[in-house]
Amino acid sequence: MLDVRDLRIHFQTDDGLVRSVDGVSFTLERGKTLGIVGESGSGKSVTSLGIMGLHTGKNVRISGEIWLDGEELIAAGPGRVRQLRGSKMAMIFQDPLSSLHPYFTIGNQIIEAYRLHNDVSKKVARKHAIDLLGRVGIPEPSARIDDYPHQFSGGMRQRVMIAMALSCDPELLIADEPTTALDVTVQAQILDLISGLQDEFGSAVIIITHDLGVVAELSDDILVMYAGRPAEYGAATDIFARPGHPYTWGLLSSMPRMDRARSERLLPIPGTPPSLISVPSGCPFHPRCAYTGLTGGRCPTEVPPLREVASIGHAAACHLTAEDRTRLWAELSVGKLPDEAAQVDDDVSSPVSDLDALAEAGVAPADPAEAEKEARG
């Protein structure tokens, strides 16, 4: 249904060419959810705005192909893309307060979206809007339709945004960090709502987030982006069970997990995301990667292609060999520090390859203090 091929979005700025998105490809079927994960500046939002055709301006260069339901969007005229926006593809944003117009009632804003793409009377549109508000869980929708955004709580506002996005029954819904600006207690409700409505409407959903927890809950597929490029792409189950890229390992280790001992330390990824004007040579992640010593100097010089790892449809852009990858992740998941795991260790002669063993290793509590001592020692 949605097929993105080698999407590149570059911005010409006074400081140089910003390669915000540099060769991203993925496909998404109806009723499925893709999670795009990455740090700030990894190009995930730019990708989604690119699909929506919202990058206008003279300084932007977009290449590649975006096929939505058999129609290519990059070559299509802006008028056609505008028609598709809101009707076939819709988007919800991070901050629902600033994303809703403060001077118009929510009813006005939903009705506007609906009537733009459907030739119906105001009365019919209003009924539809009330119905939608009810479906996204706004109590007393017929009374609240005439309220202004500031009269709603954050979670309710995001529900309004969702109602507006779904007003024309889009085939593709893009949710850009839909829960980031919300209270933790409300986040789960909104995610449940999105996934419930997805079942109901049958839309394909792209969920963009830096929060792997969100992705774990909703996604069928995951695309991990780094510096505008895909680092890892595959089924969510595969990526959580056998992540194939050191960046993904970093993301997973920096996230608190219910199945780990409480004393275990969260490991931040060292360094900061690179400037997209001067992306590091070779693998863009190599300056922050602990395992560059294992690839015979290829990391800083050679751009790793996205290659299939472990299972079909699961690919990672990394020079590490399959054996190293498996061994390193096994050690990381038992609580070893990245530096330590990177040591070529003779003891680990038989890499753990069994999925169950991995899972077991994952739940085994480890003592990070001791691990740290060893590492220093």
Next chain:
Amino acid sequence: MIFFIIRRLVMTVFLLLLVSLITFAIFFLVPRLAGQTAYQLAAEYVGRNPVPSEIHQMEAKLGLNAPLWLQYGRYIKGIVVGVHYNSGTSTSFCPFPCFGYSFRNQEPVWPQMMSDAPVTLSIAIGAAVLWVVGGVSVGVLSALRKGTLFDRFSMGVALAGVSLPIFFTGLIALELFSYKWPIFPNVHYVGITQNPLSWASNLVLPWVATAFLYSALYARITRAGMLETMGEDYIRTARAKGLPERRVIGKHALRATLTPLVTIFGMDLGLLLGGAILTEVTFSMQGLGAFTIQAINNQDLPEIMGVVMLASFFIVLANMVVDILYTVIDPRVRIV
């Protein structure tokens, strides 16, 4: 809403009372403290080469010997309901709203101001329409074509407009369009009731000269506001809905940009209604601004005070209207 308006009205009245107290103190208390006697003040009312008996009569009639707070009370009473003056031999009534008598001709101040007010009103309202329409549309177009020749040119003109005073642009306009090419010859004020067409054609140059200054300012403010608004998240939402750019700008962006402009507009119009001094003087029209200048030149304290009161009334009123309007145009402004 009703309570809000009533409360604002009450506050407005208090504010005006305060203004009157301060101006009264400046014009009557300060000279008194500096040693001016009631006799000297009364002499101002009597004209040139007065006879002492006339002065004493005036002193008695206006009650200038009374304590100042009583005089102030009389002043306020005059404004609210009118006031009787009793010189012993004759009584006269200064009807509501009485701002006292001017030194110059011993006539009540209010009717004199009122005869000049239509001129100022005509200039201000006409110019306001021009500058809002002109300034806002140039500002919007400039913002949408940021960096283009149009933007640079119009912002350059706007900078000139902000910098050039009306007595410069006005004189240039008069020279060009009244003398060199007499499209609007012999500019003078004609009452709208006398001849609406002549009223309008005579006011074209004052309107344009006044509006030029203000529209330059409004164009710059609108442009800056539009550029800021266009970067807002809700504009992105409007585009994500699939709205055509025309609607995104004309409805979503303009609505948000215009709201703060209402405040500035209220203040500017209120200020102008109290006397378009430069325009009136430049085009030799006898409005409140010209009246003010003459009052100052003549050191005619009652006239100056009347003009100050009227001008502050317009400004306070404009503020109140803006406040009330805000509750209508900005739903986030809550009325408690």
